[in-house]
Amino acid sequence: MSSKPTIFIIFYSIYGHVYTLAKEIQSGLESKGVNVKLYQIPETLSEEILQKIHAPPRRDIPDITVDELEKADGIIWGLPTRFGLADSSTKAFFDSTGGLWASGALAGKPTSVFFSTAGQHGGQESTVFNTITYFAHHGMIYVPLGFANPHMFDNSEVVGSSAWGAGTVAHGDGSRQVSDKEKAIAKTQAENFANFVLTMQKGKNLLQQQQQQQEEKINNNNNSTTTTAPVTPSKTPTKQEKEDKHKGVSKCFCM
Ligand SMILES: Cc1cc2nc3c(=O)[nH]c(=O)nc-3n(C[C@H](O)[C@H](O)[C@H](O)COP(=O)(O)O)c2cc1C
Numbered sequence: 001m002s003s004k005p006t007i008f009i010i011f012y013s014i015y016g017h018v019y020t021l022a023k024e025i026q027s028g029l030e031s032k033g034v035n036v037k038l039y040q041i042p043e044t045l046s047e048e049i050l051q052k053i054h055a056p057p058r059r060d061i062p063d064i065t066v067d068e069l070e071k072a073d074g075i076i077w078g079l080p081t082r083f084g085l086a087d088s089s090t091k092a093f094f095d096s097t098g099g100l101w102a103s104g105a106l107a108g109k110p111t112s113v114f115f116s117t118a119g120q121h122g123g124q125e126s127t128v129f130n131t132i133t134y135f136a137h138h139g140m141i142y143v144p145l146g147f148a149n150p151h152m153f154d155n156s157e158v159v160g161s162s163a164w165g166a167g168t169v170a171h172g173d174g175s176r177q178v179s180d181k182e183k184a185i186a187k188t189q190a191e192n193f194a195n196f197v198l199t200m201q202k203g204k205n206l207l208q209q210q211q212q213q214q215e216e217k218i219n220n221n222n223n224s225t226t227t228t229a230p231v232t233p234s235k236t237p238t239k240q241e242k243e244d245k246h247k248g249v250s251k252c253f254c255m
Contacts, residue, residue: 028190
């Protein structure tokens with residue numbers, strides 16, 4: 001593991017609201033000194049549909065690939081609501097991660113979601129809630145926002161977000177822009193997420209050090225005396241060991 005963890009922001013945004021939040025998330029993460037990589041979800045809508053919904057040209061940001069995903073120490077997803085759920089391109093991308101599920105490649109990685117809906121009641125909570133199953137099946141750790149930013153208690157104006165993550169309310173025609181309060185909430189989510197990933201990284205490094213020291217101690221003891229039965233310390237399985245374990249799954253529907 002490198003000294004600085006790398007956090008991926010992976011988003012899908014047609015009209016720019018999710019992208020604006022993504023930029024705030026990026027600045028919040030960077031303020032905590034982690035590496036940040038910004039990716040888009042590959043588009044699956046046809047040109048015809050994109051024209052019908054008046055989609056502007058796609059941003060010049062790299063598409064995420066399944067192979068790349070494994071390299072992240074933490075992943076924050078940005079999703080626009082579609083009928084109270086994640087958009088179909090993101091769902092198609094999740095469906096292409098069967099191979100990673102089979103190898104357990106994403107297991108233990110922290111993850112979180114931010115989002116945009118047209119209306120206040122259009123799915124601010126359900127959009128995230130319905131993606132939790134993907135993360136649970138992958139064994140990822142969902143890091144919620146909670147009520148970590150005081151603007152979340154403000155009922156004097158429209159303020160997107162929920163305990164699941166930062167959000168904005170775009171209005172039906174997309175005319176409402178992300179407010180300063182929503183931007184501040186996104187920054188809080190990013191800072192808290194970065195702290196979580198940093199804490200995990202420090203903990204993992206410490207654990208590895210302790211395991212190494214324990215192994216060395218056992219080896220030294222074994223060399224000095226032959227009467228005690230050697231004790232094998234538990235250690236974090238390697239990627240190869242994880243893959244070998246999953247090969248034992250009799251009916252695997254993965255790629
Ligand atoms: C097919 C479709 C379904 C949508 N369903 C919902 C919905 O259920 N609730 C809602 O509030 N907004 C809904 N919207 C509005 C989008 O959530 C909104 O355009 C999006 O949050 C804007 O994000 P963006 O600017 O990043 O593209 C829908 C939009 C489309 C195109």
